[in-house]
Amino acid sequence: MGKIEWAMWANEQALASGLILLxxxxxxxxxxFRGWQFAAYAVAAGVFVCLLEYPRSKRAKGxxxxxxxxxxxxxxxxxxxxxxxxxxxxxFLHAAICVPGGFMLxxxxxxxxxxxxxxxxxxxxxxxxxxxxxxxxKEIRKPxxxxxxxxxxxxxxxxxxxxxxxxxxxxxxxxYDNPMSVTDDE
Amino acid sequence: MVVSVRSWVAxxxxxxxxxxxxxxxxxWLFISSFLLYFTGQEYHYLYKMLGLGLCISRASASxxxxxxxxxxxxxxxxxxxxxxxxxxxxxxxxxxLLDKCKTFHVACGVAICIFSVMHVSAHxxxxxxxxxxxxxxxxxxxLARYRGEDPMLIILTTIxxxxxxxxxxxxxxxxxxxxxxxxxxxxxxxxxxxxxxIVFYVILMMHMVGGALxxxxxxxxxxxxxxxxxxxSTEQQxxxxxxxxxxxxxxxxxxxxxxxxxxxxxxxxxxLCLYCVERFYRYIQSRxxxxxxxxxxxxxxVVELRMLKKNFKARPGQxxxxxxxxxxxxxxxxxxxxMCPTENKETLGIHLRVVGDWTERFTxxxxxxxxxxxxxxxxxxxxxxxxxxxxxxxxxxSEEVFNYDVSxxxxxxxxxxxxxxxxxxxxxxWMGFRLQRLYFVWVCKELQSFYxxxxxxxxxxxxxxxxxxxxxxxxxxxxxxxDSLQIxxxxxxxxxxxxxxxxxxxxxxxxxxxxxxxxxxxxxxxTVPLNRLTQLCPALVAFKLDTTLL
Numbered sequence: 001m002g003k004i005e006w007a008m009w010a011n012e013q014a015l016a017s018g019l020i021l022l023x024x025x026x027x028x029x030x031x032x033f034r035g036w037q038f039a040a041y042a043v044a045a046g047v048f049v050c051l052l053e054y055p056r057s058k059r060a061k062g063x064x065x066x067x068x069x070x071x072x073x074x075x076x077x078x079x080x081x082x083x084x085x086x087x088x089x090x091x092f093l094h095a096a097i098c099v100p101g102g103f104m105l106x107x108x109x110x111x112x113x114x115x116x117x118x119x120x121x122x123x124x125x126x127x128x129x130x131x132x133x134x135x136x137x138k139e140i141r142k143p144x145x146x147x148x149x150x151x152x153x154x155x156x157x158x159x160x161x162x163x164x165x166x167x168x169x170x171x172x173x174x175x176y177d178n179p180m181s182v183t184d185d186e
Numbered sequence: 187m188v189v190s191v192r193s194w195v196a197x198x199x200x201x202x203x204x205x206x207x208x209x210x211x212x213x214w215l216f217i218s219s220f221l222l223y224f225t226g227q228e229y230h231y232l233y234k235m236l237g238l239g240l241c242i243s244r245a246s247a248s249x250x251x252x253x254x255x256x257x258x259x260x261x262x263x264x265x266x267x268x269x270x271x272x273x274x275x276x277x278x279x280x281x282x283l284l285d286k287c288k289t290f291h292v293a294c295g296v297a298i299c300i301f302s303v304m305h306v307s308a309h310x311x312x313x314x315x316x317x318x319x320x321x322x323x324x325x326x327x328x329l330a331r332y333r334g335e336d337p338m339l340i341i342l343t344t345i346x347x348x349x350x351x352x353x354x355x356x357x358x359x360x361x362x363x364x365x366x367x368x369x370x371x372x373x374x375x376x377x378x379x380x381x382x383x384i385v386f387y388v389i390l391m392m393h394m395v396g397g398a399l400x401x402x403x404x405x406x407x408x409x410x411x412x413x414x415x416x417x418x419s420t421e422q423q424x425x426x427x428x429x430x431x432x433x434x435x436x437x438x439x440x441x442x443x444x445x446x447x448x449x450x451x452x453x454x455x456x457x458l459c460l461y462c463v464e465r466f467y468r469y470i471q472s473r474x475x476x477x478x479x480x481x482x483x484x485x486x487x488v489v490e491l492r493m494l495k496k497n498f499k500a501r502p503g504q505x506x507x508x509x510x511x512x513x514x515x516x517x518x519x520x521x522x523x524x525m526c527p528t529e530n531k532e533t534l535g536i537h538l539r540v541v542g543d544w545t546e547r548f549t550x551x552x553x554x555x556x557x558x559x560x561x562x563x564x565x566x567x568x569x570x571x572x573x574x575x576x577x578x579x580x581x582x583x584s585e586e587v588f589n590y591d592v593s594x595x596x597x598x599x600x601x602x603x604x605x606x607x608x609x610x611x612x613x614x615x616w617m618g619f620r621l622q623r624l625y626f627v628w629v630c631k632e633l634q635s636f637y638x639x640x641x642x643x644x645x646x647x648x649x650x651x652x653x654x655x656x657x658x659x660x661x662x663x664x665x666x667x668x669d670s671l672q673i674x675x676x677x678x679x680x681x682x683x684x685x686x687x688x689x690x691x692x693x694x695x696x697x698x699x700x701x702x703x704x705x706x707x708x709x710x711x712x713t714v715p716l717n718r719l720t721q722l723c724p725a726l727v728a729f730k731l732d733t734t735l736l
Contacts, residue, residue: 004372012362027307033314056367065367105310105337112351113358 007057007087007129010120014094015053017117021101021110022046028106038104045097046110052077052084058132066134078133085132087125094118200283204290208256212249212297219245228401230410231324231441236315240399243308246301251453253301254390257294258457260287262464267581271501278589285583299361306354313337313347326443329398345396349389356386374517387458390450397445404442412437472509472577479533481552481571485634487540488600489549492525492533495576500526500534502607503584508536512572513547522603523579525610534576537638539600548572584608588619596627599635606639613646616658623657629664636663 021042028039055074058064066074077084084090095118101111223229223241233240260266270284313329317340320333330340341347362368363379402410474496482490500506500523507518525535540549551572584604587593588611595605605626612624630636636643643661650658 004374006375008371009363009368009375012365012368013359016358016362059371062371105314105341108338109306109354112355116355116359 005059005129006120006124006127007131008059010087010117010124011053011056013120014049014114014117017098017110017113018046018049018053020046020113021049021098021107024101024104024107024110028104031106033104033106035104038100039106042101042104042107042110045101049094049097049114052090056134058134060129064134070134071136074133074135077131085130087121087129087131090131091118091121091125094121196279200279201286204283204286205293208290208293212252215248215252216245219248226401227405227410228403231321231327231402231443232399235319235321235327236312239308239311239315243305243312244399246305246308249301250298250305251450253294253297254387254450255453255457257291257298258461260291262461263580264464264468265460267504267579270581270585278586281586282583284581295361295364299357302354302357306350309350310337313340316340324441324443327400344398346393346398349393352389353386353393356382356389360386377517387454391448391454394446394448394450400443400445402441403444404439407439408437408441410441468577472507472575476574476576478552478571478574483553484537484638486632486638488537488635488638489540489552490524490535490537490638491552492535493574493576494533498527498532498534498576498579500579501581501585502526502611503582503587503604504579504607505582505604506534506536506576506578506580509575509577510548510551510572511575512551513544517544518577519544520580522582522607524603524606526607528614537600537603537606587624588621591620592623592625593621594625594627596629598629599631602628602639606642609639609642609646612659613642613649616650616655623660625660625662627662627664629666631666633665 023046025039025042025044025046028036029043033039051073054067055070055077056064056066082089094114098111098114098118101107101114220241223233223244229240266284266287270281314337316329317333317335317337320330320335321327329344341351359379360382363376369376402408477494478491479494480490480492482492484490503522504526505520505522507520509515509518521536521538523534524537525531525533527534538545538548540546582604584595587595587605587608595608597605609626612619628636646659647661650656
């Protein structure tokens with residue numbers, strides 16, 4: 001249980017709750033039930049929650065699958081900086097949004113579901129998670145070293161040919177020391 | 187390529203038949219319940235009060251009863267394995283339907299969600315109507331205590347209301363956490379929320395207690411719509427009715443109402459008991475500890491584990507669930523058997539790839555890192571393996587490889603494990619099966635992955651060549667990342683290893699054409715995610731053989 005990312009589950013729950021809140025609000029307004037003002041509020045709140053929760057966060061470990069067309073939402077949500085990055089803010093925001101929905105029958109289900117999502121966001125925030133935007137990765141080309149453009153003009157220094165020819169009988173004499181170090185330890 | 191109708195019926199017909207049957211039963215239940223409440227005499231007064239909301243809520247309730255009972259049956263894995271193993275179902279096509287158990291479970295689950303939404307919406311409307319159309323004529327029929335009672339109060343103070351709210355919340359949690367992305371990223375969330383189904387069923391069986399909806403018991407004595415003797419309506423005063431007619435339509439007694447006897451437990455208790463019995467049986471079977479015999483480390487993060495368990499019988503292609511309390515008490519992880527116990531050798535073996543925290547921790551317990559400060563002692567003295575419990579074996583589609591004349595097995599990476607067991611069974615004795623030819627395609631990321639089963643492939647290949655059946659076993663190995671090709675040296679793999687995508691497609695096309703021309707019963711088994719496979723070989727998908735996705 002140690003490495004669960006609660007934020008992903010909270011995100012799915014919050015998105016679904018937003019949709020339920022929106023549907024309940026539409027039904028309440030259309031039927032002109034008693035307390036339809038709460039239903040009108042629920043429509044606006046549902047739309048807001050859906051827009052906020054649509055862009056998925058980048059996972060800490062593993063591949064992140066983004067929802068279709070979420071790039072523009074990601075940019076908008078990212079623009080709010082720490083307000084949307086922090087999950088404590090989201091948890092309290094959802095808790096505050098869901099309360100007026102509880103006063104009308106059509107929206108009470110959305111209210112409770114959003115409350116549960118807010119609790120899971122709180123758990124995610126306590127565990128230190130935060131929202132990361134999924135942005136397309138820019139290809140970084142490795143800077144090409146300067147020496148590749150100027151290959152050496154001369155061969156490395158070698159001793160004269162008489163010494164280079166291996167004398168089969170006298171191994172010690174044919175050995176030579178390199179004037180320059182050729183190892184890369186130094 | 188055009189697939190003939192006969193071929194489609196043979197491959198897909200069974201599945202679609204079951205689907206249509208299930209949809210038909212649901213539709214029939216919905217319509218018959220709807221009409222019962224729409225036209226039934228005993229519901230006349232209730233219908234006048236509540237309207238269509240009554241019919242829709244009761245109709246969706248009966249569909250919910252059916253689906254809540256059916257949803258448990260595909261999850262009785264031991265039962266499904268038993269049915270698959272016995273020869274009572276002798277037809278291959280019927281056994282293939284068992285491969286779709288999980289899909290059926292998902293279909294029933296989705297139906298439960300959709301009809302729950304319908305049921306809840308209709309009942310919310312009913313509650314509002316109970317409050318607004320409070321009936322003074324028939325006080326026994328009312329759910330509200332007075333006219334205009336707040337519907338929220340009605341919901342929260344009656345048993346059906348409270349249990350309904352709890353059921354919806356549990357269903358919502360279960361549904362959201364079983365979405366694809368939550369399952370793929372955090373399986374534990376899905377597993378633990380899905381186990382709330384026990385709470386769901388217990389509350390479901392209490393949902394009808396309290397009797398919100400009542401029916402009329404004395405329809406003959408009090409035909410609905412009859413005139414009351416002590417009450418006179420304005421219509422009666424104005425009309426000139428015959429006395430005989432008036433007498434016929436006079437009520438002999440007042441209407442009596444009685445709540446319904448709860449029916450949900452009749453539908454649900456059978457499958458629930460069956461499921462509980464099966465879980466208990468599996469628990470008893472898996473309490474026998476397992477002795478770990480060998481642990482072998484293979485290249486590319488794969489560990490082979492060989493174990494011994496008493497009275498363990500398995501067929502090639504089956505899988506087991508491993509539980510290691512040293513890692514996690516409640517997690518059971520499935521692994522396909524790569525070695526089944528036979529008469530000569532009783533060990534069972536699995537190959538597990540180290541991906542994720544459970545397998546990492548498990549491998550650390552099995553193969554602890556050697557400590558530098560200790561002297562090198564013989565391994566047998568030091569090794570203390572963790573306790574492991576094995577649940578299973580459970581069946582899978584690859585058990586059917588031997589029942590076709592020609593089989594094409596396509597594997598990706600570690601997905602080769604069911605086929606490894608099949609190949610071992612062929613190595614023991616290939617002559618007793620219906621199988622006449624086996625095409626084996628294995629796609630891996632790196633070359634070293636083939637060393638997991640290189641010996642097995644070579645041994646089987648040599649055996650069949652020596653026994654004069656070189657055409658029985660055809661191997662094609664593919665690498666998807668050809669960077670490591672310089673290491674390739676061993677003769678058996680060199681000639682058969684391809685990295686070219688076009689070569690893969692061409693060779694598959696050839697073998698596919700070969701199969702169609704011979705027109706024999708054939709089957710394709712694949713253990714690679716379909717989108718990956720279509721990237722590598724569109725020819726396979728275009729051909730649309732009889733495929734089973736594992």
